[in-house]
Amino acid sequence: MSEPPHSKELPVRLLTDPVMIEACRARDFGRIFRLVKARAGIYPSMIARRCDLTPSRVGEVISGRRQLLHMDVIERISDGLRIPGHMLGLARRSWETPRNLTVTPREPSEQPVSVDVQLAEGLPGADVDSILALAAERHLSPSMLDALHSSITDYWRRDDEHGGEILRPAVVGQLRYVVGLLGGERPAPMRNGLHGIAAELARLTGWTYFDARQFNQARAYFTESLGLARAIDDRQFMANVLACMSLQATYEDKPGDALALVAAAQDQTRAAVETTPRVLAMLAMREAFAHATLRNHGATHTAISEAHTHFGRISTGDPDPAWVVYFDEPKLIVDTGIAHGRLGEAALAEPLIADALRREHQANHRGRAFHAFWLARTQLQRGKLDEACHTAMDALVPAAAVSSQRVAGHLREFYEQLEPFRQEPAAVEFESRLREILPGQVSGSPRP
Structure with missing residues (x-):
């Protein structure tokens, strides 16, 4: 007798296990299938039935000889194993909505998926993943490498504007896709280009974890990036x-x-x-x-x-790699100010950070918030309570626009440093504004 559909749900302890969470984020289905087998007792043949895959295909994934990249397949795995959509970078799945909240569609529903699957299984030919892999093999070209580099540039831009949390599933998916392309025989320039792109994607993934203050995961991806760069x-x-x-x-x-x-x-x-x-x-x-x-x-x-001496030697024709172009004059100035600030040299730090902040690009929400909190910190160290609170209030809007635990950490540090001044009007106004814009950052009742 065949297994009833979804007769065995995944245990909550598996879905909340950091190893499972990371495997899902990376879309590492080989590891996911191994965890499901070991922790939920769902064997490869059962996985195949639930996810409309062939047993041989599941076996190849588990052994690392195949990757699953097509969104349709990923959605089937989410639905078949009851893995919540957000864990795999998908939209909320229909079965995650309680029945009493389900809205009846206005249009007639489509035929059940099983009918389409049965028809598809009756047709000859390769599966979708094989077709996509073949397409990638045949069409990999310098223009494709350029497109991948462009996507990385766009990821970094959106990371500055919104934070990396929501980007991470897409970045990890692209990283695994590029790493999968490294397996074949390719000309040296193409192979080196793929290694370089994979290294950049791994570093970006590590950076998103670092910005989220998830340091162990960040270190793992930075190490992967280091290995990819070393290979070339x-x-x-x-x-x-x-x-x-x-x-x-x-x-x-x-x-x-x-x-x-x-x-x-x-x-x-x-x-x-x-x-x-x-x-x-x-x-x-x-x-x-x-x-x-x-x-x-x-x-x-x-x-x-030494940093300023090196910077003074920059010339227009320098072959700078794309990843270092961000280090421009305002960045040099603000980092100089932060270094002085870390030493407690607030009088040196304040004008430097203030000057760089005036030149900060408006779209760089994280940079503006991050540097504004550093400026507020140095102003507070200099006894400028009103200016410090005003600067910190200006930082709340960009801080709210970006998902960054690093920025949130600096905000909390500044808030704690205000403890001796809690009854002062400027501090009271800042706390009120903070509760209004970022209510989750402050616990307890407002100060009287």
């Missing part, structure tokens, strides 16, 4: 990834690790065929952050000076 000996990009990991270490309050990682990044640039002054300036500033976290004033000032 891209020393500059390896330095870039190590610099990201160094910055994360400062947030984890591991300044020794931060300094070691940025030193390793600088070693990579020395081994590179060519490294541009802009890359060196960015790395010197990350070194300044690490020293500042260690409260090493002399070394911080030396690193800041």
Whole structure:
């Protein structure tokens, strides 16, 4: 007797397990199927029936010899195994809505899926995934690499504007797609291009986890990115990834690790065929952050000076990699201010951060919020309570527009630093505004 449809739901403890959550986010169906088998007792043949797949196809996925990329297949897996849509980057599935809230469609419903599946199974030919894989093999070209690079640029833009949380499923899906393309025999330029794109996608994924303060996941993707860049000996990009990991270490309050990682990044640039002054300036500033976290004033000032010296050597014709173009003059200035701020040198930090903030692009919500909270912090350190609260209130709108736990963390730090001034009118006004715009960031009742 065949298994009744969906007779065995996935256990809640499996759906809430971080390993399962991460596998779903990455759309790693081999791992998902293995977890479902081990933790829910749903064997490959049962998975195949529930998801309208062939047993051989499920076996190939579990063994890592096949990837599932087509959205129709992903939706069938979500529905067949009762994995909530959001876990796989899908819209809410119809079965997730309670029956008493289900709206009867105005138009006649389509024929049950099972009828279409039965018809499809009766037809000869390859399955959809095989067709897509064949299409990718035959049409992979330099223009496709350009399109992938363009999508990465767009991801970063949207990350600045909205945060990376909602982008992550798409980025991870594209990462796994590109990694899947690395398996075949390709000319060296094409292979190197795919490795470079995969490295960028892995770094972007790591960055979205870092910005969400999910540091273990971030480190895993940064490490994957490092390996992909190493495979093509891209020393500059390896330095870039190590610099990201160094910055994360400062947030984890591991300044020794931060300094070691940025030193390793600088070693990579020395081994590179060519490294541009802009890359060196960015790395010197990350070194300044690490020293500042260690409260090493002399070394911080030396690193800041080196960053400005390298930046002064930038020329129009430099072959800067696309990933470092963000490090422009306003970024140099604001990072200089933040490094001084980390040392407690508020008088030096405030004018620098204020100048850079005036030049910040309006669409960069996270940058504007992040830097505004740093400015408010330095103003508060200088005893400028009214200015600090006004600056922080200006930061609330961009902070609300972007999903960033890093920004939220800086907001909470500033709010805690206001504790001695809670009864002051400026602090009361800021708290009232904060509760209005970002109510989830403050617990308890408003102060009288």
